[in-house]
Amino acid sequence: MPKSPARTKANPARELVFGDLWEYDPAPETADPKLKPRYDLFINGSFVPPRAGKYFATINPAHETKIADIALADASDVDAACKSAHKAFTNVWGKMPGKERGKYLYRIARLLQDHAREFAIAETLDGGKPIKESRDFDIPMAAAHFFYHAGWADKLEHLAPGRQIAPHGVVGQVIPWNFPLLMLAWKIAPALAVGNCVVLKPAETTSITALKFGEICQEAGLPNGVVTIVSGAGETGAAVIQHPLTTKVAFTGSTEVGKSIMRSLAGTDKKLTMELGGKAANIVFDDAPLDQAVEGIVNGIFFNQGHVCCAGSRLLVQESIAEIVLAKLKRRIAVLRVGDPMDKNTDLGAINSRKQLTKITELVKSGVAEGAEKYDTGCKLPAKGFFFRPTIFTNVSMSHRIAREEIFGPVLSILTFRTPEEAVEKANNTPYGLSAGVWTDKGSRILQMSTLLKAGVVWANTYNKFDPTSPFGGYKESGFGREGGKQGLLDYLSVG
Ligand code: NAP
Ligand code: MG
Numbered sequence: 001m002p003k004s005p006a007r008t009k010a011n012p013a014r015e016l017v018f019g020d021l022w023e024y025d026p027a028p029e030t031a032d033p034k035l036k037p038r039y040d041l042f043i044n045g046s047f048v049p050p051r052a053g054k055y056f057a058t059i060n061p062a063h064e065t066k067i068a069d070i071a072l073a074d075a076s077d078v079d080a081a082c083k084s085a086h087k088a089f090t091n092v093w094g095k096m097p098g099k100e101r102g103k104y105l106y107r108i109a110r111l112l113q114d115h116a117r118e119f120a121i122a123e124t125l126d127g128g129k130p131i132k133e134s135r136d137f138d139i140p141m142a143a144a145h146f147f148y149h150a151g152w153a154d155k156l157e158h159l160a161p162g163r164q165i166a167p168h169g170v171v172g173q174v175i176p177w178n179f180p181l182l183m184l185a186w187k188i189a190p191a192l193a194v195g196n197c198v199v200l201k202p203a204e205t206t207s208i209t210a211l212k213f214g215e216i217c218q219e220a221g222l223p224n225g226v227v228t229i230v231s232g233a234g235e236t237g238a239a240v241i242q243h244p245l246t247t248k249v250a251f252t253g254s255t256e257v258g259k260s261i262m263r264s265l266a267g268t269d270k271k272l273t274m275e276l277g278g279k280a281a282n283i284v285f286d287d288a289p290l291d292q293a294v295e296g297i298v299n300g301i302f303f304n305q306g307h308v309c310c311a312g313s314r315l316l317v318q319e320s321i322a323e324i325v326l327a328k329l330k331r332r333i334a335v336l337r338v339g340d341p342m343d344k345n346t347d348l349g350a351i352n353s354r355k356q357l358t359k360i361t362e363l364v365k366s367g368v369a370e371g372a373e374k375y376d377t378g379c380k381l382p383a384k385g386f387f388f389r390p391t392i393f394t395n396v397s398m399s400h401r402i403a404r405e406e407i408f409g410p411v412l413s414i415l416t417f418r419t420p421e422e423a424v425e426k427a428n429n430t431p432y433g434l435s436a437g438v439w440t441d442k443g444s445r446i447l448q449m450s451t452l453l454k455a456g457v458v459w460a461n462t463y464n465k466f467d468p469t470s471p472f473g474g475y476k477e478s479g480f481g482r483e484g485g486k487q488g489l490l491d492y493l494s495v496g
Pocket of ligand 1: 174175176177178201202203204205232233234235236237238239241252253254255257258260261274275276277278308309310406408434474478479
């Protein structure tokens with residue numbers, strides 16, 4: 001059918017016909033994120049300049065323009081941070097009754113809600129994710145983590161009945177750039193609830209909301225030193241992790257850096273949890289509700305531009321329905337809107353950094369070179385900024401790099417299978433084991449698959465659903481330890 005001309009502003013009255021191209025008016029978010037031109041380190045309850053006086057720029061990846069200068073903490077700043085955290089633990093926080101600690105966590109949760117809009121905009125400007133995601137997912141979920149853990153603070157005796165439990169002391173935490181405030185909440189809320197103090201290093205490209213969180217701690221009247229934020233580079237993270245006062249280390253990031261941290265801590269008695277990479281299989285059986293499954297596939301790989309450790313980046317589809325699923329998928333992704341992250345209609349925002357865009361581009365090229373068939377929507381991309389079209393690969397074999405390596409971008413590799421056994425074999429044939437999805441009408445198959453899949457989280461007839469009550473974490477090279485729920489709290493305690 002020939003495409004009918006768009007119903008545009010110039011031609012608004014023309015009667016709509018099937019196949020019309022709708023044009024959205026821009027719907028930019030315009031509230032003030034209350035940003036500062038310069039962010040200092042948050043140590044001992046105050047914002048202080050780094051001792052060496054060094055700063056680095058953080059940019060808006062959608063426009064490649066500078067947003068602010070961020071303090072670069074060196075080893076001496078980290079030392080001061082860890083000492084103040086240790087003092088806070090010894091003198092105040094570690095001794096405080098759980099019900100008092102809980103009050104501070106509730107206060108933080110409510111303040112995050114009060115400042116939600118401001119935080120959502122700051123997150124989108126600094127990291128590139130669509131405003132509708134930071135507004136409807138990242139910030140509300142961050143607040144939900146503080147609410148949930150606030151509720152636990154005075155009930156810790158129920159975590160390990162009959163056993164002696166004690167906080168570790170000062171926890172060193174290092175987080176990535178894909179869910180900046182949410183990863184902070186995953187780390188800080190449980191650590192504080194059980195009586196630890198924290199020194200946290202945010203990712204270089206997305207430090208703003210972590211430093212704004214320092215302002216929330218001040219507003220909540222949190223005792224000085226309980227939360228410390230030291231921005232900086234990889235070396236800053238290494239200094240936090242290596243510091244003798246951090247008796248527990250919680251890291252979220254790439255498997256490569258995770259392995260190097262584990263090597264560097266071998267022989268010490270620091271407690272360690274690792275949340276690392278993934279290459280999840282999203283498995284669609286021939287009895288699945290296909291339209292629902294297609295929504296799940298799209299959400300699984302294109303949510304947050306695919307910058308998701310548990311992204312459903314390998315679609316395993318039963319051979320008999322592969323053609324129809326592919327056709328539906330192509331139709332669905334044709335209407336995804338890629339562009340200005342601040343526009344409320346945008347589905348895919350900016351890739352977080354030039355470095356990440358280069359990595360995605362290189363892996364996509366390898367897919368083509370190795371013989372897979374590439375399809376993208378051909379949609380127009382903004383002239384400036386880091387953007388990548390929603391991309392799918394068919395004709396993929398298990399040996400291709402795009403089927404084995406984490407791309408961390410909006411790129412889906414599609415493979416087929418004939419039997420449930422083959423699906424399990426292919427799904428588990430990866431060094432990772434973070435998550436998986438199963439789409440089927442049969443309850444018994446869901447139960448069977450969730451037992452056989454070597455993944456920390458298995459979603460059934462849904463994907464990318466999170467809740468503070470539900471533990472999250474990996475098998476194999478996706479890491480160890482859990483975040484969320486009772487298990488997540490236990491990882492911040494020593495149990496005697
Ligand atoms: P990354 O390069 O490993 O960085 C993660 C964090 O570690 C950043 O703050 C980084 O600082 C810091 N860092 C780098 N080198 C370090 C070192 N030698 N010692 C201590 N800290 C160091 O990972 P990324 O590229 O930012 O994030 C993407 C990765 O995170 C993906 O592989 C993804 O799967 C994983 N991830 C996993 C989960 C999970 O829950 N399993 C959740 C989200 C993301 P800089 O920013 O300055 O480099
Ligand atoms: Mg940035």
